[in-house]
Amino acid sequence: MWRSLNIDLDPHCNLLNVLGQVYSDIYLKQDNRPEAMEYFDFVLSEVHGLRIRELLEHKARGGFIAGAFCLFIPDELILAAGGLPIGLCGGADLTISKAEEYLPRNICPLIKSSVGFKLAKICPYFESADFLLGETTCDGKKKAWEILNDFVPTRVVQVPHRKDDAGRGVYRAELDRLVKMLEEAGRTKISFDAVKKAIELMNNKRRALARLYETRKCQPSPISGKDALLISQVAFYDDVARFTASVDKLTGELTGRIAQGISPFAKDAPRIMLSGCPSVVPNWKLHHIIESLGAAVVVEEACTGTRYFETLVDESAADLNAQLDALAQRYLSINCSCFTPNHERTEQIIQYAQEYHADGVIYNTLQFCHTYNVEYARVEKALKEAGFPVLKIETDYTAEDAGQIQTRIEAFLERIKP
Numbered sequence: 001m002w003r004s005l006n007i008d009l010d011p012h013c014n015l016l017n018v019l020g021q022v023y024s025d026i027y028l029k030q031d032n033r034p035e036a037m038e039y040f041d042f043v044l045s046e047v048h049g050l051r052i053r054e055l056l057e058h059k060a061r062g063g064f065i066a067g068a069f070c071l072f073i074p075d076e077l078i079l080a081a082g083g084l085p086i087g088l089c090g091g092a093d094l095t096i097s098k099a100e101e102y103l104p105r106n107i108c109p110l111i112k113s114s115v116g117f118k119l120a121k122i123c124p125y126f127e128s129a130d131f132l133l134g135e136t137t138c139d140g141k142k143k144a145w146e147i148l149n150d151f152v153p154t155r156v157v158q159v160p161h162r163k164d165d166a167g168r169g170v171y172r173a174e175l176d177r178l179v180k181m182l183e184e185a186g187r188t189k190i191s192f193d194a195v196k197k198a199i200e201l202m203n204n205k206r207r208a209l210a211r212l213y214e215t216r217k218c219q220p221s222p223i224s225g226k227d228a229l230l231i232s233q234v235a236f237y238d239d240v241a242r243f244t245a246s247v248d249k250l251t252g253e254l255t256g257r258i259a260q261g262i263s264p265f266a267k268d269a270p271r272i273m274l275s276g277c278p279s280v281v282p283n284w285k286l287h288h289i290i291e292s293l294g295a296a297v298v299v300e301e302a303c304t305g306t307r308y309f310e311t312l313v314d315e316s317a318a319d320l321n322a323q324l325d326a327l328a329q330r331y332l333s334i335n336c337s338c339f340t341p342n343h344e345r346t347e348q349i350i351q352y353a354q355e356y357h358a359d360g361v362i363y364n365t366l367q368f369c370h371t372y373n374v375e376y377a378r379v380e381k382a383l384k385e386a387g388f389p390v391l392k393i394e395t396d397y398t399a400e401d402a403g404q405i406q407t408r409i410e411a412f413l414e415r416i417k418p
């Protein structure tokens, strides 16, 4: 299988060894985990095995694989065209040096890591993808797609930077363009029925995640933030229906744990909301540091968190045109820092901090991520006015700053102790 995918075998083996060890240290050594996390451990252990086989079988049946990096690419349309959407990762340090042969050092590690995975030929998801779907959410990504396109066909969906009528028009027109492209890839016409089915499938997944996150509002939360993050990461590449059923099973168990007062945390553990850049697999660094210090991460205002599931697509559309309007409406309601002005995001952060009973907020930005970094000033002001202590952590994927981050978070936790 690896040879047919043209994977570079030695570095791929190294990657799996490193991933296995890190996963075991961070995840499997947690105390008092819900039993239903077994499914997600299994998915991760088979991340380069069973799931890849399923993708290749899908291609053998005439389907296609579309790799994407961002929430603004609607999975519904890929599914309706007979494709499988795969969220490609870029959360590891080990591919960055490869990417720096093409990219400057001072851009975001997420961009460098994901481009590096392609260049190093060690990611079977990249190698299985028939094409990639990029977007224009930030300048670094926008230019990185041009480089990636030299190695794998990469098409770019324009995401506007304003949520006004003009912006909505741009995104809606882009969906028409995307439909045509996906129809070509799938050698099929995208039908009303296929989109309806895909919308229902994806909405059910979002509802399941929303129910799971609801349990984290309990004090103490019945599940660690690390486990919740893992689930959010798995959401990007697992089979949709199977993932939804597994999340529901876990939520059922968590409801029982809440009734019995079972939690991985002490009753008085400080409750932390994380806000900002996504933590793409296998980046578990900040969650791990925070929870190793005895605090509980109870919600992530991030693409690997609430932004992924917070609004549903209207299911009542009567024709394909109206379905595309409904998709545009839902996707443009995502509160990413790429928009200006962006009051909605700040308001939503306060709302989440209140709903999840956060004692403090850690604002997580990747180095050189200008939009999340610059937006911090507004978010900090609003959080302070609403009475929430906030700490900004700017980091990358190396382990070098872990000690310093730990010291700063320790001091923050001391400050917010109830």
Ligand code: SF4
Pocket (backbone or CB within 6 Å): 015, 047, 048, 088, 089, 090, 091, 117, 122, 123, 124, 125, 126, 281, 282
């Ligand atoms: S980036 Fe993700 S999918 Fe790709 S090799 Fe790494 S863990 Fe696997």
Ligand code: SF4
Pocket (backbone or CB within 6 Å): 108, 109, 110, 111, 137, 138, 139, 140, 141, 277, 278, 366, 368, 369, 370, 371, 372
């Ligand atoms: S983290 Fe920021 S800079 Fe990096 S890809 Fe995302 S938006 Fe762009």
